[in-house]
């Protein structure tokens with residue numbers, strides 16, 4: 001309960017409205033969350049995140065292959081990007097994409113500090129991911145999709161960026177579980193995600209329930 005209050009207080013401070021109107025998804029009725037602003041950047045690299053989200057276990061399950069071209073969409077400061085860059089290796093490429101220039105600056109700094117050279121940054125728009133067309137084996141979104149203010153337009157752009165058979169993977173806090181200490185609009189249920197993605201041309205593959213607090217939801221173009 002105390003932990004829930006701390007997380008709640010943090011969310012009030014770090015999630016700011018970046019000129020986006022709060023909205024509701026026309027299919028599921030889900031209320032969109034506000035976008036995490038620059039005030040959340042440090043929270044994205046908090047040490048407890050390793051235990052809470054087990055990022056390497058999640059990436060093992062997603063099974064990114066060496067040489068692949070992938071995107072970390074809504075990459076923030078690159079917490080998953082640098083892990084993905086190691087997995088695709090020198091023959092592969094990671095697009096680190098976000099709508100906030102500040103996040104991309106921090107991401108570039110983080111890559112430089114780690115000597116990572118196979119990451120390209122992309123400044124996206126709120127309704128257009130601005131990723132290359134038909135180029136990607138995988139698009140990963142970690143704690144991102146619930147913040148989209150134009151989810152249907154974004155999904156159309158993501159679909160176009162994937163190769164035929166390419167995968168879209170969402171990691172989202174479990175909306176079905178009231179004990180997960182995150183505000184409701186920052187969580188999603190499997191039912192909500194499927195109801196919103198399937199009409200946009202994504203086939204549901206599986207929901208991997210191996211993380212302490214999050215779903216790993218795998219779709220294929």
Ligand SMILES: C[S@@+](CC[C@H](N)C(=O)[O-])C[C@H]1O[C@@H](n2cnc3c(N)ncnc32)[C@H](O)[C@@H]1O
Pocket residue numbers: 035036044073074075076077078079080097098099100103124125126127129141142143144147148149154
């Ligand atoms: C909670 S943070 C997660 C960051 C990162 N994925 C991670 O796991 O560390 C959500 C990020 O999604 C980004 N975002 C929100 N709406 C977006 C959109 N339409 N396109 C791209 N990025 C978006 C925000 O700018 C923010 O950096």
